[in-house]
Amino acid sequence: ISTCARHRAQVDIKSEAGRALALDACRHADVLVEGFRPGVMERLGLGPEVLLKANPRLVYARMTGWGQDGPLAQAAGHDLNYIAVTGALDAIGKPGERPVPPQNLVGDFGGGSMYCALGILAALYERERSGKGQVVDAAIVDGVTSLMSFFFGLPQSAIRTTERGKGLLGGAAHFYRCYSCKDGKEISVGAIEPQFYAELCERAGAPSDLREGQMNPAAWDAKAEDMAALFATKTQAEWCELLEGTDACFAPVVPMDEARDHPHMKARGLYQEHGGRWHTAPAPRFDRTPGTIRDSVLDGEAVVAQWAAST
Template sequence: MGPLSGYRVIELAGLGPCPMAGMILADMGAEVICIDRGGNPPALYGQDISRRGKKSIVVNLKSEEGRKALMKLIASADVLIEGFRPGVTEKLGIGPEDCQAVNPALVYGRMTGWGQTGPLAQNAGHDINYISITGALHAIGVKGQKPVVPMNLVGDFGGGTMFLVSGVLAALLEAKNSGKGQVVDAAMVDGATNLMWMCHSFHASKMWDFNERGVNMLDGGAFYYDTYETKDGKYVAIGAIEPQFFMTLVEKGGLDPEIFNLETQNDMDQWEEKKAILTEVMKEKTRDEWCALLEHTDACFSPVLSAYEAFDYPHNQERDVYIELDGYKQPAPAPRFSRTKSEVAHGQRPSGHDTRVVLEDLGLSSDDIQTLIDQGAVQ
């Protein structure tokens, strides 16, 4: 039984960060009930890993009877999460005030890119847009070249999902003491900005240049913190920042101590020259040969793996970093708990799979449920 066993979460079906938040809460043991809108679930592909562990009911949110059924469910819940534009749930009659009128202790989690307020709040956007106004996108890339898109990890999931989950959990703790719920306004812009905290610290200490990318210690500017191609066309990652780790890299990697030494390690004027030299050195051996020399040392070295390779990597296998479910390998629940272990209850269920069971749990009779189905309020 996970640490959130006994909690009920209502998730209004959507895409991206909000569904991942629901997945994490379900992995932790919460009963997550996904409110679908009929037809196929809103997924970009056939297999949606984020729907694992969740129940699915189909409710017609534009039907008055459907809304009433949903409000009855909300009255029994601890959390509701949604990822619509600001004002959408209010128009549907299931906004925070509507829901907290029937459940004052409800934690209402809202996930958007721009936030609930501000001049951009009603604009469409995606991860790339949200992180572009935080300085994060500008900071990622090679010196003298255009910014590099970091997939949708920084805005959607790092700045979005994780802040929604932490906000919901904090609000649940507070509600346990006060008996009162509240709205959690999780915006990807806010989250991505917070992810930049270390860069801001370095900048305040005059150790980071906000105007340039690829010239700072942690953005690939430093020769000892970058990726390098190997003899076989693969890549390795080096992050030997601290003096003792840097010297391990030099000694175990057989690097020339006249060139690679502590006295000049952080001389930024020499970074490009040293990077060019190290680039050629790393091409002298294959990735596996470098792994044999450096992988199990404190050189802060690792191979750059494809997702396929990551499945079979010994460290990941020993820790069961991946699980297989519905015929697909996928990330195992995280983080790990010593006593109330997280687990995946089941795989993705078809849209509406649990409509009858959930409504029966609310006390509706078979006849009542059939009436709702006949009215088109639920499916």
């Protein structure tokens, strides 16, 4: 899945022949992406100084967890460790309970891969002006910290706080959380704006005391209990019939293996079957050059021949 549409060749860069092949390929490449610990590529003779000398236009992207320097640069780690030191993990979960790992979306994919790709694109764009490549130091801790800039910039208050399970966006607000339905399935509500909250209450048949004092944090716990009792009176499907597609800021909580059957996801074509397997559709979408799902090809000789032909 992660190598979809790539033409791949396995090269032993610990051997002289493999290093020579890699160096030759980089002479004509636009981008190199490496994910070793800092210093490994240098020891192999394929560090930035060597490759940028061979190809001054090369964008040399270095994808790591901790970054190229700092006291933890040489330490092993995974997504959970990286987001732990940024403050992101501490904010996710319920008050008084342990933090909840958010899969590996925040670090590996959000602060890591996406920021690495963004850095590569920025470096390629800059190269059009300068004619020169450069090194992109893409650390997961850097990217996640950047993602959190919005929260660091907020003035801290009962409504805006990064304290775990508290604040408007942390799950404390009764109008921005998930609830269980009569059938045990779950729904999400995110009616922050007053007009959307009013529509949620009106369509859901909320009692008058639930409709008042939306932004009073002292009343959120009690109102959450009332709203939980309200949503427990109907099944998820019944609430979808009443609220989905309106300005109530509502959506059902859909299990991952059922997401492709949701009407909106189907209409957008967000899941496509290819080669006997379901794939997520390319995103974002381009109107002139749309992306397609293609097979990965592991044919080292053909790839090497293609490299040679391009020199």
